[in-house]
Amino acid sequence: MSLDLWSLYTLMLKSRLLEEAIARFWYDGLISGEMHLGTGEEAIIAGVVAHLRDGDAMALDHRGTSALLMRGVDPVLILRELLGYEDGLCGGRGGHMHLFSKEHLTASSGIVGAEGPTAVGFALSAQYLRPGAIATAFFGDGAMNQGMLMESINLASAWNLPVLFVCKDDGWAITTQSKQVTGGDLGERARGLGVPAVEVDGGDVSAVWEAAGRAIESARSGQGPTFLHARCVHFEGHFLGFQLIRMVRAPFREMPGITIPLTLSFLHSGGAALHERLEGLKAVLAAVLATLRDPRRDSANDPLRRARTTLQSDTARLEELEEQVEKELSNVLSTVLAGGPS
Amino acid sequence: MPKLNMVEAINLALREEMEKDDRIIILGEDVGREGGVFRVTDGLQAKFGEQRVVDTPLAETGIVGTAMGMALYGLRPVAEIQFDGFLYPCLDQITNHIGRIRNRSRGRFTCPLVIRVPYGGGIHAPEHHSESPEAILAHTPGIKVVIPSTPFEAKGLLVSSIRDPDPVIFLEPKRIYRAIREDVPEGDYTIPLGKARLVQEGKDVTAIAWGAMVREVLNAAEELKRDKIDLEVIDLRTISPMDVDAITTSVKKTGKAVIVHEAPRTCGLGAEIIALINEKAFLSLQAPIERVTGFDVPVPLLKSEHYYLPNPKRIVVAVKKVMSF
Incomplete structure (x- = not known):
């Protein structure tokens, strides 16, 4: 199989547009609970999923939408699931963190790190039932500190199982910086358990595709697991609606809601001492300034933009492709909404 | 304060x-x-x-x-x-x-x-x-x-x-x-563990709840007042160890009890409380004890959450059922 950046870009674009639609639904209050999107990690998902075939399995985390879409699950089913409709992918019972597709041998879990053991089980079964098939586990850097994930990397190594462990490393464990709570180097950790670790730029879909291809080929041919360590940036933070990110993106819309009560409370004569209130004000300003420097708002980290830059050599084809994908998605949306709740 | x-x-x-x-x-x-x-x-x-x-x-x-x-x-x-x-x-x-x-x-x-x-x-x-x-x-x-x-x-x-x-x-x-x-006062005050709180005295039925369900029970008690039903409300506060005396004292007085919890029904704490009442106050009971609980399923998503969680309406129905036995 040779690298086809056009089809990888198509996968990423479809996923991005679908997730943007999900975000709109969420902001409109049509989807309940917190929402974790995969915007920013599309290159990692596309670079891996493009190699999968019948019999291959996926264990996904709480950001499973794009992997399912790229694997070929009908986006109408995904959206209707997220909206809680009975004819959704999981009968409206799973929600965005618990998406399953039997046909695609795919299971998700909202519990951080739970992908590891599931993927090991998939791989062990594949060894018996469909030699040559493999399993993938997608998780973040925060999950690497969960015991069950480390146990599963060891199992895959000890039993020489066909697993590709994909660590989508955005540097954050929910809202704590990973480096503050993580010992050593993640790749070294995998190597210490006897699993080869490959570092790859998770924003570069071609690089991920190449690295994942080699690892998957090695798993298919009985050479055991690989740990693919791919760095990325989640543009929405841990979950959608993260206030600081929202504020930096649309300061004029978001600032009044924050600054007016803050100023009022600062001017209020009762309550804490003036210097304490001043400290509070300073803390908020520091948080805003830190967010202005946050890589999550820098579109240079956007894997779609990076792929697009290469493809721009053929502008006509690129525009045609984008138009076609946008049209496809708008058809999906009208189908989803035309159906109404079920 | x-x-x-x-x-x-x-x-x-x-x-x-x-x-x-x-x-x-x-x-x-x-x-x-x-x-x-x-x-x-x-x-x-x-x-x-x-x-x-x-x-x-x-x-x-x-x-x-x-x-x-x-x-x-x-x-x-x-x-x-x-x-x-x-x-x-x-x-x-x-x-x-x-x-x-x-x-x-x-x-x-x-x-x-x-x-x-x-x-x-x-x-x-x-x-x-x-x-x-x-x-x-x-x-x-x-x-x-x-x-x-x-x-x-x-x-x-x-x-x-x-x-x-x-x-x-x-x-x-x-x-x-x-x-x-x-x-909420600043400074030192404590509430002992293992002691329930009598939130509201009443003579007809004892309602036992804890956590967020106490508020639901109190809202139900307001509705029941209109029907001249007087609910006694106990907030367990500590479910382990449980204040068995507070429960039995109340049930011996009212002779009737309703237990409210949002956890699934089967093997929920309500079952244990019923067993304790049977052991300690059986002869005072005038009606079978009712449970208003969640259901034996994982917690559902938004659309079904209000079916799942006990609310004043369901509590009122249970209390009236106990009253009309």
């Missing part, structure tokens, strides 16, 4: 106890710099430093196991597990170790730690984020399980839990984290 919600009351309890006792260490996911996902530990790291308010990895088993080691060595850890569903991985540490230390060492070692857990449904969050695992915990010997129902209660009960020589799991009903504001 400041009017506080439950988040602020718990924060105040932690702050005041940490000022008094430098053995108290908070640990958990996002509790430090971020101030906790529900902002319960807001400002505490800034005040007490990174050594006393510790951000941990996403490693619940490790958090709770570490807290046990700290408690045995001489510290007073207060661990936070971010959501109820994330407590399940810690059950190994809790059931196999923490709950057994006192018994195993014939009292030579106690394990003074608190595990705080935002708990229960009602905020439109999906499963893992809306669970009510209190019966599993009450079934585990050696640990105390406390569930406050108001801000005032939360502060007094948390202070007692921190000072208790034994492990306490402190379940905070996240649905009423910010729903109730009431006077």
Whole structure:
């Protein structure tokens, strides 16, 4: 199989547009609970999923939408699931963190790190039932500190199982910086358990595709697991609606809601001492300034933009492709909404 | 006296106890710099430093196991597990170790730690984020399980839990984290563990609840007044050890009881309370005891949440059923 950046870009674009639609639904209050999107990690998902075939399995985390879409699950089913409709992918019972597709041998879990053991089980079964098939586990850097994930990397190594462990490393464990709570180097950790670790730029879909291809080929041919360590940036933070990110993106819309009560409370004569209130004000300003420097708002980290830059050599084809994908998605949306709740 | 919600009351309890006792260490996911996902530990790291308010990895088993080691060595850890569903991985540490230390060492070692857990449904969050695992915990010997129902209660009960020589799991009903504001005094007051609260006296039926369900029961009691039904309301506060005397005294008076909990029905705490009433007050009963509970399914998504959670309407139906037996 040779690298086809056009089809990888198509996968990423479809996923991005679908997730943007999900975000709109969420902001409109049509989807309940917190929402974790995969915007920013599309290159990692596309670079891996493009190699999968019948019999291959996926264990996904709480950001499973794009992997399912790229694997070929009908986006109408995904959206209707997220909206809680009975004819959704999981009968409206799973929600965005618990998406399953039997046909695609795919299971998700909202519990951080739970992908590891599931993927090991998939791989062990594949060894018996469909030699040559493999399993993938997608998780973040925060999950690497969960015991069950480390146990599963060891199992895959000890039993020489066909697993590709994909660590989508955005540097954050929910809202704590990973480096503050993580010992050593993640790749070294995998190597210490006897699993080869490959570092790859998770924003570069071609690089991920190449690295994942080699690892998957090695798993298919009985050479055991690989740990693919791919760095990325989640543009929405841990979950959608993260206030600081929202504020930096649309300061004029978001600032009044924050600054007016803050100023009022600062001017209020009762309550804490003036210097304490001043400290509070300073803390908020520091948080805003830190967010202005946050890589999550820098579109240079956007894997779609990076792929697009290469493809721009053929502008006509690129525009045609984008138009076609946008049209496809708008058809999906009208189908989803035309159906109404079920 | 400041009017506080439950988040602020718990924060105040932690702050005041940490000022008094430098053995108290908070640990958990996002509790430090971020101030906790529900902002319960807001400002505490800034005040007490990174050594006393510790951000941990996403490693619940490790958090709770570490807290046990700290408690045995001489510290007073207060661990936070971010959501109820994330407590399940810690059950190994809790059931196999923490709950057994006192018994195993014939009292030579106690394990003074608190595990705080935002708990229960009602905020439109999906499963893992809306669970009510209190019966599993009450079934585990050696640990105390406390569930406050108001801000005032939360502060007094948390202070007692921190000072208790034994492990306490402190379940905070996240649905009423910010729903109730009431006077919460600064400074020292405690509410003893193991003692229920008689919220409202009544002569017709005893309603037993805890956590967020107390408010639902009180709303039902208001509706029942219109039908001249006088509800006695008991807030258990501590479900392990349970205040059996408070329950039996009331049931002996009213002869009728309704138990309300949002956890699934089968093997829920309601079943245990019914068994206790049968053992201790059977001859006073004038009607079979009713349970208003969640259902035997994982917590549903938003659209079905209001079917799942007990509400005043369902409580009123149950009380009337008991009354008309």
